[in-house]
Amino acid sequence: MHLVMIGGSDAGISAALRARELDPGAEVTVVLEDAYPNFSICGIPYYVSGEVTHWRNLAHRTIGDLEAIGMRLRLDTTARRIDVPGRKLAISSADGGEEVLGYDKLVVGTGAVPVRPPIGGLAGPGALGPADGVHLLHSMGDTFAVVATLEQAAPGSAVIVGGGYIGLEMADALTVRGLAVTQMEQLPEVLPTVDAELGALVHAELAARGVEVLAGTTVQAISKAPPGGAGRLEVAATAADGSAVTRLADLVLVVVGVRPETTLAAEAGATLGVRGAIAVDPGMRTGLPDVFAAGDCVITHHRLLGVTYVPLGTTAHKQGRVAGENALGGDRQFAGSLGTQVVKIFDQAAARTGLRDHEARAAGFDPVTVGSGADDHKAYYPGSHRIAMRFTGDRATGRLLGVQLFGHRHAEIAKRIDIAATAIFHGMTVEAVSDLDLSYTPPLGSPWDAVQMGAQAWTRHTHPGRAT
Numbered sequence: 001m002h003l004v005m006i007g008g009s010d011a012g013i014s015a016a017l018r019a020r021e022l023d024p025g026a027e028v029t030v031v032l033e034d035a036y037p038n039f040s041i042c043g044i045p046y047y048v049s050g051e052v053t054h055w056r057n058l059a060h061r062t063i064g065d066l067e068a069i070g071m072r073l074r075l076d077t078t079a080r081r082i083d084v085p086g087r088k089l090a091i092s093s094a095d096g097g098e099e100v101l102g103y104d105k106l107v108v109g110t111g112a113v114p115v116r117p118p119i120g121g122l123a124g125p126g127a128l129g130p131a132d133g134v135h136l137l138h139s140m141g142d143t144f145a146v147v148a149t150l151e152q153a154a155p156g157s158a159v160i161v162g163g164g165y166i167g168l169e170m171a172d173a174l175t176v177r178g179l180a181v182t183q184m185e186q187l188p189e190v191l192p193t194v195d196a197e198l199g200a201l202v203h204a205e206l207a208a209r210g211v212e213v214l215a216g217t218t219v220q221a222i223s224k225a226p227p228g229g230a231g232r233l234e235v236a237a238t239a240a241d242g243s244a245v246t247r248l249a250d251l252v253l254v255v256v257g258v259r260p261e262t263t264l265a266a267e268a269g270a271t272l273g274v275r276g277a278i279a280v281d282p283g284m285r286t287g288l289p290d291v292f293a294a295g296d297c298v299i300t301h302h303r304l305l306g307v308t309y310v311p312l313g314t315t316a317h318k319q320g321r322v323a324g325e326n327a328l329g330g331d332r333q334f335a336g337s338l339g340t341q342v343v344k345i346f347d348q349a350a351a352r353t354g355l356r357d358h359e360a361r362a363a364g365f366d367p368v369t370v371g372s373g374a375d376d377h378k379a380y381y382p383g384s385h386r387i388a389m390r391f392t393g394d395r396a397t398g399r400l401l402g403v404q405l406f407g408h409r410h411a412e413i414a415k416r417i418d419i420a421a422t423a424i425f426h427g428m429t430v431e432a433v434s435d436l437d438l439s440y441t442p443p444l445g446s447p448w449d450a451v452q453m454g455a456q457a458w459t460r461h462t463h464p465g466r467a468t
């Protein structure tokens with residue numbers, strides 16, 4: 001049995017690892033375009049900031065580790081064409097050499113590529129790029145280009161286009177590196193994946209750390225600035241009221257999301273679905289014989305929404321594992337995402353799982369969202385932090401649909417959102433969260449954990465007078 005995985009990141013490597021784990025006799029080849037298999041691209045901001053001291057430390061496993069597990073790695077090799085009936089993959093190496101690999105089963109893990117928004121100066125003849133200090137960020141290659149700009153051009157200032165989680169992590173990272181950062185986000189508030197009430201708290205943390213936050217600001221063009229000014233690049237934007245906004249900077253980072261990389265699979269006849277991602281069943285089957293797909297290149301089965309597109313590393317790992325197992329003849333299913341995510345912004349963290357109010361309404365629920373606050377541990381013990389919470393539940397059934405949290409990075413925001421994710425995964429009601437047997441000691445928690453207090457606040461609001 002020869003399995004071929006296209007893509008050496010979370011999905012492709014997870015599939016390969018699972019296959020080798022289940023069948024140490026399986027022949028497993030991983031084809032990847034670059035030379036960085038199994039790198040944690042989620043860790044890129046912390047290498048850029050300098051907190052991770054060497055790029056090699058971002059590797060989940062080294063090339064030697066992967067080879068010792070029994071994977072054959074084809075580095076710097078691009079998959080060009082899938083011959084589905086012939087079960088063959090045409091590949092080419094960096095030196096232009098071409099070859100055809102036969103396979104029994106194929107896993108496509110081609111991931112995503114950064115969106116290049118329609119901003120003047122980013123495309124067409126004379127487009128600005130890394131040599132000018134204008135960067136996109138997704139791969140290790142992109143990372144090396146950003147670090148080269150930081151080391152060689154010694155920029156004093158940066159504009160970050162995009163206020164999503166990667167933009168925020170990079171605002172943190174570049175500030176730590178000593179740059180003066182301006183963050184531009186076209187939506188009314190940064191971190192638009194959480195409610196504006198929590199986005200405003202993220203905004204305040206950025207501002208407190210010296211980041212100039214321009215929300216409601218749409219970037220129109222990036223161009224070279226005249227020499228002798230305060231920056232070598234000029235970013236022209238429009239504010240929400242229509243007024244012109246201009247900033248000069250030495251580095252511009254454009255991080256406005258990703259789109260699935262599906263060219264190869266689509267050309268082979270795979271069906272595309274939401275946001276142009278490859279349609280797969282929960283077993284990661286594409287519908288093409290012997291071809292599976294996983295990760296950022298595929299649609300996401302969501303436990304509350306059905307089919308959607310939520311490109312996340314945690315999901316890519318799980319889907320890859322399912323694809324690897326099923327490629328060997330297994331019948332595993334991806335259990336579905338809840339879009340659970342967390343981001344650190346300087347000393348604060350924001351997290352969400354499940355649905356926000358408008359998402360729940362669009363999905364046919366009758367949602368009620370209630371904001372509340374609680375301490376992460378008993379306030380009499382030093383170092384307690386307030387956690388801002390937003391609970392969304394279904395009015396009719398009381399079912400917990402979504403939770404959003406914001407608080408200090410040491411307030412266990414990530415693990416508290418995971419309590420909520422677990423509850424939603426198992427279809428619990430908001431009230432039932434209050435019944436969970438959670439741990440307590442004053443320096444670390446409260447008799448009622450913060451998430452239970454958030455649940456109780458929701459119940460008090462929706463059923464005034466009901467004892468909780």
Ligand SMILES: Cc1cc2nc3c(=O)[nH]c(=O)nc-3n(C[C@H](O)[C@H](O)[C@H](O)COP(=O)(O)OP(=O)(O)OC[C@H]3O[C@@H](n4cnc5c(N)ncnc54)[C@H](O)[C@@H]3O)c2cc1C
Nearest residue numbers: 007008009010011033042079110111112295296312313314
């Ligand atoms: C800066 C940053 C921070 C992030 N932080 C988080 C986080 O904190 N939490 C989280 O859950 N997610 C995070 N993510 C998202 C997460 O990294 C992705 O969801 C995940 O890496 C997707 O894995 P993947 O294997 O599907 O695709 P990708 O990581 O996109 O990898 C695709 C692979 O396919 C290869 N490839 C593509 N086309 C071909 C071809 N034709 N031939 C050969 N090889 C090919 C590429 O070289 C690459 O190896 C972050 C992403 C970035 C960029």
